[in-house]
Amino acid sequence: MGLETLVALALGYLCGSIPFGLILSKWAGLGDIRGIGSGSIGATNVLRTGNKTMAALTLLLDGLKGAAAVLAMTAAFDRNAGVIAGIAAFIGHVFPVWLGFKGGKGVATGAGVLLAWHWPLALACLAVWLAMAVVFRISSLAALTASLLAPLGAWVLGRHDLVFPTAFLAAAIWFAHRANIVRLSRREEPKINLSKQA
Numbered sequence: 001m002g003l004e005t006l007v008a009l010a011l012g013y014l015c016g017s018i019p020f021g022l023i024l025s026k027w028a029g030l031g032d033i034r035g036i037g038s039g040s041i042g043a044t045n046v047l048r049t050g051n052k053t054m055a056a057l058t059l060l061l062d063g064l065k066g067a068a069a070v071l072a073m074t075a076a077f078d079r080n081a082g083v084i085a086g087i088a089a090f091i092g093h094v095f096p097v098w099l100g101f102k103g104g105k106g107v108a109t110g111a112g113v114l115l116a117w118h119w120p121l122a123l124a125c126l127a128v129w130l131a132m133a134v135v136f137r138i139s140s141l142a143a144l145t146a147s148l149l150a151p152l153g154a155w156v157l158g159r160h161d162l163v164f165p166t167a168f169l170a171a172a173i174w175f176a177h178r179a180n181i182v183r184l185s186r187r188e189e190p191k192i193n194l195s196k197q198a
Contacts, residue, residue, distance in 0.1 A: 004073075004077045004080075004081050005081070007077075007081075008077065008082075009088045011069060011073060011085060012070075012086065013091060014092065015069040016089030016090060016091065016093040016096075017092035017093065017095075020041075020057070020061040020065070021033060021043060021045065024046065024054045025051075025058075030051055030054065033049065034099075039102075040105055041103055042058065042062065042105055042106075042107065043062065043108055044105075044107075044139050045104075062093065063109065063112030063115070065089060065093070065112065066093070066110065066111070066112030066116070067112035067113065067115055067116040069085040069086060070082040070086040070113055070116035072085070073085035079161075082116065082117070086116065086117060086165070087113075087165060087169070090106050090113055091172070093106055094172060094176055105143075105177055106169070106172060106173050107147075107173065110147065110169045110173060111126070113169070114166070114169075117159075117162055118157065118159050118162060120157055121150065121159060125149065125150050125153060128149055137192045138192065140177050140181075140184065140189055141184060144173065147166075147169060147173040147174070148174075150167075151164075151166045
């Protein structure tokens with residue numbers, strides 16, 4: 001394993017492991033969001049506090065940390081290092097060492113990574129997410145569908161080098177959403193609600 005790979009893995013993981021949702025919610029006086037809803041540190045769980053501003057900031061920063069890792073390593077080394085850094089950032093978000101390896105579900109960070117890898121593919125996945133979210137109003141279903149179609153999108157858009165990385169992200173997102181999948185199968189998954197939730 002070369003130096004470039006090690007640096008990309010380390011920097012990507014450290015960037016991804018910054019728990020912005022937890023930091024922002026505590027800073028805003030919302031308490032520890034790991035004790036509500038899904039227990040995740042992501043934007044969807046922050047939204048369950050009723051604070052839309054903190055949820056939006058969490059979404060933005062979780063996406064930016066993934067994109068920043070990719071762009072930094074691509075600029076410092078090459079595209080392959082950027083791909084490795086993106087995967088590492090995603091893993092860092094889902095399994096942050098600072099929180100006992102219990103983090104978020106990776107959707108926002110994965111979106112940021114995808115945007116830095118290939119923005120047309122990211123926009124295509126965003127379109128799928130929005131369409132599913134508008135029709136079904138279930139965030140997890142929208143994320144699962146968009147992630148599942150990402151490898152196909154990479155192939156269609158000619159970025160064959162991203163087929164495996166996007167497939168890895170999709171598999172990890174599905175794994176992180178395994179409880180949501182069970183609730184979806186039982187028709188018990190909550191719908192998107194911008195009002196304050198219990």
